[in-house]
Amino acid sequence: MAKPVRAQLGDTWITCQVCQGDLFRERQIKLNSFGMEFVKMAWADESATGLICWRCGYVHLFVNDGIKLSRVEK
Structure with a gap:
């Protein structure tokens, strides 16, 4: 299982919007768009950093x- 991480943006530490937890599991997530899926080029879509709250998910x-x-x- 992945080890937990804490995250910050500039001087601000990130906490969960739901439970205020501060531990996350990190994963890269593709932001697929219909257009790119349609032309079979979803691999070229932008990706985002996904932080999954360790406590509530x-x-x-x-x-x-x-x-x-x-x-x-x-």
């Missing part, structure tokens, strides 16, 4: 490249 998506992740030993 809510998925947060970030397209910003400035997000910093810090691994946490749990």
Whole structure:
């Protein structure tokens, strides 16, 4: 299983919008569009950083490249 991470954007630490937890599992997520799927080029679609809350499972998506992740030993 993936190790938990904490995330920050600039000076702001990110917390879950639902449960206020601060540990996440990180995953890259493709932002598929119908047009690119239609012409069989979904591989070229933009991707986002998905942060899945360790406590409640809510998925947060970030397209910003400035997000910093810090691994946490749990």
